[in-house]
Amino acid sequence: MRAGRRRCDITLIAVTKVFPAEVIREAYVEGVRHFGENYVQEFEAKFPVVADLPEAEFHLIGHLQSNKAKRAAELFHVIETVDSLKLARRISDAGRKLPVMIEVKLSGEGSKSGVEPDQVPQLVEELHDIPNIELTGLMTMPPWSEDAEVSRPYFRRLRELAGQVGLHDLSMGMSHDLETAIEEGATHVRVGTALFGPRKKA
Numbered sequence: 738m739r740a741g742r743r744r745c746d747i748t749l750i751a752v753t754k755v756f757p758a759e760v761i762r763e764a765y766v767e768g769v770r771h772f773g774e775n776y777v778q779e780f781e782a783k784f785p786v787v788a789d790l791p792e793a794e795f796h797l798i799g800h801l802q803s804n805k806a807k808r809a810a811e812l813f814h815v816i817e818t819v820d821s822l823k824l825a826r827r828i829s830d831a832g833r834k835l836p837v838m839i840e841v842k843l844s845g846e847g848s849k850s851g852v853e854p855d856q857v858p859q860l861v862e863e864l865h866d867i868p869n870i871e872l873t874g875l876m877t878m879p880p881w882s883e884d885a886e887v888s889r890p891y892f893r894r895l896r897e898l899a900g901q902v903g904l905h906d907l908s909m910g911m912s913h914d915l916e917t918a919i920e921e922g923a924t925h926v927r928v929g930t931a932l933f934g935p936r937k938k939a
């Protein structure tokens with residue numbers, strides 16, 4: 738690959754929010770195994786249609802409220818948006834060992850959720866002691882721009898931060914900036930529009 742990365746080091750997460758559950762099944766037939774959903778309730782409704790796909794792994798990539806944490810832990814295989822100790826405890830309470838990532842807020846105008854970068858080391862420490870929580874990496878969403886180069890410093894910052902706290906996984910990059918993210922070390926890219934076309938506004 739152009740960025741000098743091996744294909745097997747990068748996980749493509751097909752983002753299926755807003756699309757019906759059949760879209761997940763169709764993508765699975767095409768070989769997709771990782772799927773991203775933003776809302777617990779939306780995925781809960783789709784789940785009966787996709788529950789029998791043996792190798793599918795569902796990632797929660799949207800903000801998670803504590804009161805939905807238990808349900809999320811039952812439905813998803815990976816929760817990428819942990820942003821507090823309280824939330825991690827609620828996830829743990831579901832009693833199922835789960836890989837999670839910390840969502841980091843790298844800019845004021847980007848996603849409204851996430852942990853401030855200077856609070857990441859402390860949260861990493863705290864999560865070590867929580868049973869059932871297997872912290873694998875960091876996730877971020879830069880402020881949206883048509884120009885993928887605008888995302889680059891945010892991706893770089895996330896990689897540096899992960900290095901500081903000894904975490905491997907970097908979930909960063911969407912349809913418009915996934916190549917930049919891969920150049921900057923993404924291990925997971927979350928791609929919706931480029932795979933499934935534009936989403937209808939809810």
Ligand SMILES: *Cc1c(COP(=O)(O)O)cnc(C)c1O
Binds near residue numbers: 799
């Ligand atoms: C919707 C969404 C994506 C996918 O965005 P596209 O531009 O459609 O590729 C990725 N990550 C998160 C957190 C999202 O909410």
